[in-house]
Amino acid sequence: xxxxxxxxxxxxxxxxxxxxxxxxxxxxxxxxxxxxxxxxxxxxxxxxxxxxxxxxxxxxxxxxxxxxxxxxxxxxxxxxxxxxxxxxxxxxxxxxxxxxxxxxxxxxxxxxxxxxxxxxxxxxxxxxxxxxxxxxxxxxxxxxxxxxxxxxx
Amino acid sequence: xxxxxxxxxxxxxxxxxxxxxxxxxxxxxxxxxxxxxxxxxxxxxxxxxxxxxxxxxxxxxxxxxxxxxxxxxxxxxxxxxxxxxxxxxxxxxxxxxxxxxxxxxxxxxxxxxxxxxxxxxxxxxxxxxxxxxxxxxxxxxxxxxxxxxxxxxxxxxxxxxxxxxxxxxxxxxxxxxxxxxxxxxxxxxxxxxxxxxxxxxxxxxxxxxxxxxxxxxxxxxxxxxxxxxxxxxxxxxxxxxxxxxxxxxxxxxxxxxxxxxxxxxxxxxxxxxxxxxxxxxxxxxxxxxxxxxxxxxxxxxxxxxxxxxxxxxxxxxxxxxxxxxxxxxxxxxxxxxxxxxxxxxxxxxxxxxxxxxxxxxxxxxxxxxxxxxxxxxxx
Numbered sequence: 001x002x003x004x005x006x007x008x009x010x011x012x013x014x015x016x017x018x019x020x021x022x023x024x025x026x027x028x029x030x031x032x033x034x035x036x037x038x039x040x041x042x043x044x045x046x047x048x049x050x051x052x053x054x055x056x057x058x059x060x061x062x063x064x065x066x067x068x069x070x071x072x073x074x075x076x077x078x079x080x081x082x083x084x085x086x087x088x089x090x091x092x093x094x095x096x097x098x099x100x101x102x103x104x105x106x107x108x109x110x111x112x113x114x115x116x117x118x119x120x121x122x123x124x125x126x127x128x129x130x131x132x133x134x135x136x137x138x139x140x141x142x143x144x145x146x147x148x149x150x151x152x153x
Numbered sequence: 154x155x156x157x158x159x160x161x162x163x164x165x166x167x168x169x170x171x172x173x174x175x176x177x178x179x180x181x182x183x184x185x186x187x188x189x190x191x192x193x194x195x196x197x198x199x200x201x202x203x204x205x206x207x208x209x210x211x212x213x214x215x216x217x218x219x220x221x222x223x224x225x226x227x228x229x230x231x232x233x234x235x236x237x238x239x240x241x242x243x244x245x246x247x248x249x250x251x252x253x254x255x256x257x258x259x260x261x262x263x264x265x266x267x268x269x270x271x272x273x274x275x276x277x278x279x280x281x282x283x284x285x286x287x288x289x290x291x292x293x294x295x296x297x298x299x300x301x302x303x304x305x306x307x308x309x310x311x312x313x314x315x316x317x318x319x320x321x322x323x324x325x326x327x328x329x330x331x332x333x334x335x336x337x338x339x340x341x342x343x344x345x346x347x348x349x350x351x352x353x354x355x356x357x358x359x360x361x362x363x364x365x366x367x368x369x370x371x372x373x374x375x376x377x378x379x380x381x382x383x384x385x386x387x388x389x390x391x392x393x394x395x396x397x398x399x400x401x402x403x404x405x406x407x408x409x410x411x412x413x414x415x416x417x418x419x420x421x422x423x424x425x426x427x428x429x430x431x432x433x434x435x436x437x438x439x440x441x442x443x444x445x446x447x448x449x450x451x452x453x454x455x456x457x458x459x460x461x462x463x464x465x466x467x468x469x470x471x472x473x474x475x476x477x478x479x480x481x482x483x484x485x486x487x488x489x490x491x492x493x494x495x496x497x498x499x500x501x502x503x504x505x506x507x508x509x510x511x512x513x514x515x516x517x518x519x520x521x522x523x524x525x526x527x528x529x530x531x532x
Contacts, residue, residue: 014358021354022292032299046313075225107228107319
């Protein structure tokens with residue numbers, strides 16, 4: 001008769017094996033928890049978070065040429081672009097740009113379609129607001145970005 | 154007075170002193186992994202039959218597909234099987250590519266294979282953690298989710314999202330790999346292989362786990378084929394069927410890997426199959442990284458996609474089984490019809506046959522072992 005299986009059964013070898021693994025992870029070095037508001041995770045460069053409209057840093061004017069491509073690319077139709085013709089240069093000028101964040105699923109199709117890289121999804125991941133109206137971002141808020149309260153340790 | 158009627162699970166007739174009872178399990182039961190409602194017909198503790206009621210998470214993904222362009226529908230497929238979003242995206246992109254007769258360049262295919270296999274590992278980790286939690290082993294879920302984090306970090310660095318990745322586009326990939334991608338993936342492989350041993354150390358020989366899983370939810374290979382069951386459930390019943398080998402897509406014919414199978418078709422075998430699949434995934438990832446070709450990552454696809462009129466079916470091996478897309482095009486910008494064949498939906502049919510004659514506690518184990526995601530079942 002094979003004694004080894006009986007021995008293993010009586011002395012709970014299979015359970016002790018598992019418990020020894022759990023015990024090994026009691027080491028404080030193995031702690032994996034992030035203390036969130038105090039400790040902010042570093043998200044990747046390509047992270048698709050809060051949208052931003054970029055401006056030309058020299059002139060301070062928006063890069064958006066009101067071509068409406070992002071609004072057409074958006075699966076949820078949440079971008080509205082309004083424009084008018086400049087009578088002098090005959091170019092389209094952006095008059096209104098809104099981005100309804102409450103319906104956004106951060107797929108990134110708007111930034112891919114943008115021909116001037118004006119709209120961009122930034123690594124800013126805190127998009128919660130107090131109201132639904134607050135989720136509809138206008139051009140000013142898209143350009144300035146959110147004002148964040150910094151929590152210190 | 155003593156009532157020592159011994160419970161014989163193989164006996165079909167009811168006990169004299171009991172009556173049949175209909176019991177609702179779910180839709181808010183934590184062990185149904187979402188919002189699945191199972192109507193159980195009981196005789197005491199013994200289950201005489203089960204009926205699934207689905208649709209609590211129906212979002213009309215197929216209908217949404219009819220109202221979006223081919224490119225716009227891409228992000229929605231990620232939201233069906235949300236623990237294996239990359240596989241869903243791969244299936245959809247390959248189907249549309251088949252429709253417009255385009256093949257992704259070799260480099261894009263390799264990136265796709267690496268990410269899909271990483272995603273297979275995450276899906277199996279979520280399954281292992283939650284399934285073990287249902288049965289009563291609490292520890293594996295922490296280790297699984299801890300190790301899953303490493304893969305999600307790679308996803309985040311590659312495509313900017315962790316769960317609903319939208320990683321692939323029709324015709325290839327949107328992004329080139331980031332700097333250090335290969336190194337990071339390889340170091341993950343080195344890191345992960347010992348971790349699989351740890352999961353096994355916790356469960357494979359654990360007597361409670363073995364008692365709860367061996368001989369539970371047995372289904373034969375012939376029954377699996379009859380019900381259309383695919384994936385690890387089919388392979389656990391000793392049927393060597395894997396679409397990656399049977400109908401290679403995305404360059405899977407170039408990789409050397411094995412199809413793990415289980416002999417008995419019970420819950421324990423399906424556990425072993427999935428553990429082995431994780432090891433095979435690591436093996437595929439290593440090969441894909443080692444032979445990564447250079448070149449473009451996007452095939453020539455017109456900006457405004459207008460596929461010719463026609464229909465196409467294409468299926469891939471998702472972590473849960475055969476994931477198929479059937480797209481009918483009428484030559485316009487939007488598909489005429491999108492039909493998804495999700496693996497969980499079909500696999501769930503086997504539940505009734507697997508739970509018959511078992512106890513209620515086994516129903517929990519069996520729902521876990523089928524590995525359903527309700528987002529995919531209801532779509």
